[in-house]
Amino acid sequence: MRxxxxxxxxxxxxxAQSSGDGAxxxxxxxxxxxxxxxxxxxxxxLVDRGNxxxxxxxxxxxxxxxxxxxxxxxxxxxxxxGLDDPFAPIPDDVACTEQYGGPQSAHVAGxxxxxxxxxxxxxxxxxxxxxxxxxxxxxxxxx
Numbered sequence: 001m002r003x004x005x006x007x008x009x010x011x012x013x014x015x016a017q018s019s020g021d022g023a024x025x026x027x028x029x030x031x032x033x034x035x036x037x038x039x040x041x042x043x044x045x046l047v048d049r050g051n052x053x054x055x056x057x058x059x060x061x062x063x064x065x066x067x068x069x070x071x072x073x074x075x076x077x078x079x080x081x082g083l084d085d086p087f088a089p090i091p092d093d094v095a096c097t098e099q100y101g102g103p104q105s106a107h108v109a110g111x112x113x114x115x116x117x118x119x120x121x122x123x124x125x126x127x128x129x130x131x132x133x134x135x136x137x138x139x140x141x142x143x
Contacts, residue, residue, distance in 0.1 A: 039063045039111070040063070040111055040112075040113060040114035041062035041063060041077070041080075041111065041113065042059075042060075042061045042062075042063075042110045042111050043060045043061075043068075043108055043109065043111070043117060043138075044057065044058070044060075044108075044109050044110050045057065045058045045060060045070065045106060045107070045108050045138060046107040046108075046109075047106045048104065048105045048106070049103075049104055049140075050102060050103025050105065051103070058070040058071070060073055060076055060077065060138070062076075062077035062080065062081065070138075072137050075137045076137050076138040079135075079136075079138065080112065080138060086112065086134070086138075087108065087112055087117045089119070090127045094127060096126045096127035097126030098125060098126070099125060099126050099129070100123070101123030101128070101129035101132070102123045102142055103123075104122070104123050104140075105120070105121065105122045105123075106120070106121045106122075106132070106139050107119070107120055107121075108121065108135075108138070121135065121139065123142050129142065
């Protein structure tokens with residue numbers, strides 16, 4: 001199941017990164033990405049609540065307006081836009097408290113600020129709980 005969901009994320013992300021009929025690609029005309037139109041803030045979010053229910057997948061595009069299947073796209077886009085580096089990994093040398101915040105997990109993939117995003121988020125220790133909470137409302141509240 002998880003493999004098929006990840007494959008879906010890769011396919012959706014790949015499709016979201018390109019558009020058009022390719023006519024501009026051969027001539028080099030088009031945007032700075034070599035003729036491939038891309039939305040610089042385009043994400044796919046997979047959330048597994050860890051309670052036995054099926055994982056849910058949302059899309060989110062933040063390009064002037066908030067679009068996608070995310071249940072609160074406007075709030076998620078506004079929140080992410082206010083963060084310096086919302087998808088920064090947890091540094092390897094940081095000490096994390098040994099606490100358990102729940103079985104939830106999420107995978108965020110796509111582009112943010114025209115940079116690739118591929119982030120796994122859980123709630124298995126203090127650092128990861130903090131990381132999850134910093135991404136609410138993109139992710140559901142862990143409570």
